[in-house]
Amino acid sequence: MVTYILQRLGLALVTIWAISVVSFVIIQLPPGDFVDTYITNLAASGSAVRAEEAQALREQYGLDKPIWVQYWKWISRVATGDFGMSMEWGRPVIEVIGDRLWLTIVISFAAILITWGIALPIGIYSAVRQYSVADYIFTFVGFVGLAVPNFLLALIIMYFGFKLFDLNIGGLFSAEYQIAPWSAGKVWDMMKHLPLPAMILALAGTAQLIRIMRANLLDELRRPYVTTARARGLPEWRVILKYPVRAALNPFASTIGYLLPFVVSGSIVVSLVLSLPTVGPLLLRSLVAQDMFLAGTIVLLLGILTVIGTFLSDLILMWIDPRIRSGMHG
Amino acid sequence: MADPILSVRGLETFFHGDEGIVRAVDGASFDLFPGRTLGIVGESGCGKSVTARSILRIVERPGRVENGSVLLRRADGSTVDLVKLDASSREMREVRGGEIGYVFQEPMSSLSAYHTIGNQLMEAIRLHRTVTKAEARDRAIELLRMVGIPRPEQRVDSYSFELSGGLRQRVMIALSLAAEPRILIADEPTTALDVTTQAQILELIRRIQEERNLAVVLITHDMGVIAEMADAVAVMYLGKVVETGPVDAIFHAPKHPYTQSLLRSIPSVLAQPLSRLATITGSIPHPFARPAGCPFHPRCPSFMPGTCDTGAPGLTRLAPDHEARCFLYDQPRETSA
Numbered sequence: 001m002v003t004y005i006l007q008r009l010g011l012a013l014v015t016i017w018a019i020s021v022v023s024f025v026i027i028q029l030p031p032g033d034f035v036d037t038y039i040t041n042l043a044a045s046g047s048a049v050r051a052e053e054a055q056a057l058r059e060q061y062g063l064d065k066p067i068w069v070q071y072w073k074w075i076s077r078v079a080t081g082d083f084g085m086s087m088e089w090g091r092p093v094i095e096v097i098g099d100r101l102w103l104t105i106v107i108s109f110a111a112i113l114i115t116w117g118i119a120l121p122i123g124i125y126s127a128v129r130q131y132s133v134a135d136y137i138f139t140f141v142g143f144v145g146l147a148v149p150n151f152l153l154a155l156i157i158m159y160f161g162f163k164l165f166d167l168n169i170g171g172l173f174s175a176e177y178q179i180a181p182w183s184a185g186k187v188w189d190m191m192k193h194l195p196l197p198a199m200i201l202a203l204a205g206t207a208q209l210i211r212i213m214r215a216n217l218l219d220e221l222r223r224p225y226v227t228t229a230r231a232r233g234l235p236e237w238r239v240i241l242k243y244p245v246r247a248a249l250n251p252f253a254s255t256i257g258y259l260l261p262f263v264v265s266g267s268i269v270v271s272l273v274l275s276l277p278t279v280g281p282l283l284l285r286s287l288v289a290q291d292m293f294l295a296g297t298i299v300l301l302l303g304i305l306t307v308i309g310t311f312l313s314d315l316i317l318m319w320i321d322p323r324i325r326s327g328m329h330g
Numbered sequence: 331m332a333d334p335i336l337s338v339r340g341l342e343t344f345f346h347g348d349e350g351i352v353r354a355v356d357g358a359s360f361d362l363f364p365g366r367t368l369g370i371v372g373e374s375g376c377g378k379s380v381t382a383r384s385i386l387r388i389v390e391r392p393g394r395v396e397n398g399s400v401l402l403r404r405a406d407g408s409t410v411d412l413v414k415l416d417a418s419s420r421e422m423r424e425v426r427g428g429e430i431g432y433v434f435q436e437p438m439s440s441l442s443a444y445h446t447i448g449n450q451l452m453e454a455i456r457l458h459r460t461v462t463k464a465e466a467r468d469r470a471i472e473l474l475r476m477v478g479i480p481r482p483e484q485r486v487d488s489y490s491f492e493l494s495g496g497l498r499q500r501v502m503i504a505l506s507l508a509a510e511p512r513i514l515i516a517d518e519p520t521t522a523l524d525v526t527t528q529a530q531i532l533e534l535i536r537r538i539q540e541e542r543n544l545a546v547v548l549i550t551h552d553m554g555v556i557a558e559m560a561d562a563v564a565v566m567y568l569g570k571v572v573e574t575g576p577v578d579a580i581f582h583a584p585k586h587p588y589t590q591s592l593l594r595s596i597p598s599v600l601a602q603p604l605s606r607l608a609t610i611t612g613s614i615p616h617p618f619a620r621p622a623g624c625p626f627h628p629r630c631p632s633f634m635p636g637t638c639d640t641g642a643p644g645l646t647r648l649a650p651d652h653e654a655r656c657f658l659y660d661q662p663r664e665t666s667a
Contacts (some may be wrong), residue, residue, distance in 0.1 A: 223439055224434055224435075224436050224439045224440040225439060225440050225441055225442045225443075227383075227388060227390075227434065227440075228432075228434055228440045228441065228502070228505070229442070230388045230426070231386055231388055231426055231427065231431075231432035231434075231506075232426065232427040232453070232454045232457065232505065232506075232508075233423040233424060233425070233426035233427035233428055233454075233457055233458065233509070234423070234453070234457060235418075235423060236418055242442075242445075243442050243444075243445075246442075246444050246445075247442070247443070247444060250444075320444075321444070322443065322444060322446075322489045322491075323443055323489070323491055326489065326491070326492060
């Protein structure tokens with residue numbers, strides 16, 4: 001078992017390295033570099049940049065060196081925790097990202113919990129009562145939910161919240177806590193703001209998850225072990241919750257790792273609309289501005305979080321699936 | 331002979347699909363006696379398993395028990411008609427496992443892979459008896475020992491996939507007997523096992539039957555298993571019991587042409603090498619295209635045109651405990667309403 005965990009850990013490190021290369025290459029792919037974009041922006045606002053000045057900027061950031069040199073300089077500093085300067089913001093990347101990473105994780109987890117809380121019971125119900133009226137209604141609502149873009153939903157809710165209740169739904173904090181340092185009051189303020197954006201983000205995955213849970217469970221419900229449990233005299237709800245639902249939930253453990261990037265990339269537009277302080281909008285801006293240290297850091301961090309998530313789901317699977325555990329003994 | 335512990339009368343279980351109704355069990359009747367084995371035999375799809383599941387009221391939708399009665403005589407002498415009970419009622423659940431144990435065909439997939447054997451055994455024990463966890467665990471180990479599982483103290487914590495097919499089927503038998511039922515329904519218990527293991531499992535069932543005076547319903551398509559195990563036989567074809575009788579009568583003086591054909595198609599080690607196996611001509615009709623009259627008439631060697639394809643024969647008593655459903659023994663009644 002220890003060998004297995006070490007092996008997984010080793011693979012995780014290799015994967016993280018690969019992600020760092022890929023994320024660095026990807027942000028280098030668009031034509032031009034940060035200085036070009038900077039010059040274009042300045043030109044658009046009427047001022048020009050002299051060629052020597054541009055050259056000086058390039059040298060300062062190492063943009064004139066070959067790409068592997070740039071990568072090496074970047075990654076060796078990253079290894080020591082220095083993610084470089086954001087060119088656009090003129091501040092260290094760490095500072096720019098700041099709390100956003102943790103807020104992203106908090107809001108993503110809230111969204112995932114809500115998704116599961118809604119989708120799993122409905123999926124179970126839909127499978128157990130397949131083709132019932134309620135199953136059709138859930139399916140219909142689910143597909144509508146799947147088809148409506150999240151940001152539209154966010155806009156509608158904001159509109160009605162403002163119109164009917166005079167609420168300003170955007171953001172995660174009230175005005176007085178916006179830039180205040182962390183305190184119990186600020187956390188509480190965030191908790192109060194969290195449910196609605198989390199809910200809106202959650203609805204995207206809900207319809208899909210209902211379908212997956214329903215399909216998984218329908219497969220399991222036809223297995224002989226369900227009939228065996230029934231023939232033992234177990235009440236129907238215990239038959240279903242203890243055996244097929246248990247089996248149908250198993251695949252979900254393996255998806256935990258992918259949930260975070262899924263929510264983050266799926267939530268960029270919603271985050272913009274709701275002005276949520278997550279990394280999504282920041283990533284978008286940094287990509288547009290070719291702020292490569294910032295974009296690279298965000299992509300890298302998301303990648304690392306995914307790898308950690310996958311590693312965790314491997315451990316969870318090992319914990320909940322006796323077949324995997326037994327495979328490791330022999 | 332004593333009173334039957336289980337009497338099935340005119341049982342009908344239909345499946346309501348979009349394309350029509352499948353009469354999976356279409357008037358099955360038989361009796362089961364304590365300490366005896368009733369073999370239910372027939373080709374695949376003849377309604378053997380559905381009959382067994384109908385008794386326990388665990389037929390899956392869209393199947394439904396439509397008619398007939400399943401009279402269970404309880405230990406206290408009272409009788410209850412299982413068909414009249416609500417399938418999910420407490421009373422019915424107490425019958426499942428408590429009065430009637432059920433062993434399924436596939437030991438591979440009939441146990442949960444996510445729970446230990448002990449977990450499932452203790453669940454079955456505690457469902458029907460008020461015992462502590464520790465007592466249930468001791469009892470589970472005892473059951474495993476009874477069905478001949480080596481080192482039961484360790485096996486109780488293993489998972490089903492860690493056991494061989496034969497051991498799993500032994501676990502299934504232990505599981506079905508956990509609450510000491512008086513009836514055991516074994517639905518093709520040896521089909522998925524190799525021949526040596528088959529013999530061991532059958533021997534185990536017979537031993538337990540003797541120890542506990544268990545009434546056994548043995549469902550199989552294997553005439554050899556019937557010959558070895560059964561006291562009485564019910565032969566089913568397309569949802570109907572076409573012949574019932576003591577095992578000797580069925581094997582030595584079969585009356586129904588279907589029973590006769592089934593017996594002819596048993597491969598024999600004494601047969602001429604490379605000779606063709608006898609088969610029953612034709613194949614089982616599609617459930618939606620049931621032949622009119624006697625359902626066996628298109629394949630029947632004794633087909634009587636004008637008789638067998640117009641009316642359905644009734645059960646005719648040929649001896650006190652031997653009945654057959656065939657016009658060879660039953661004069662067609664003219665206009666029966």
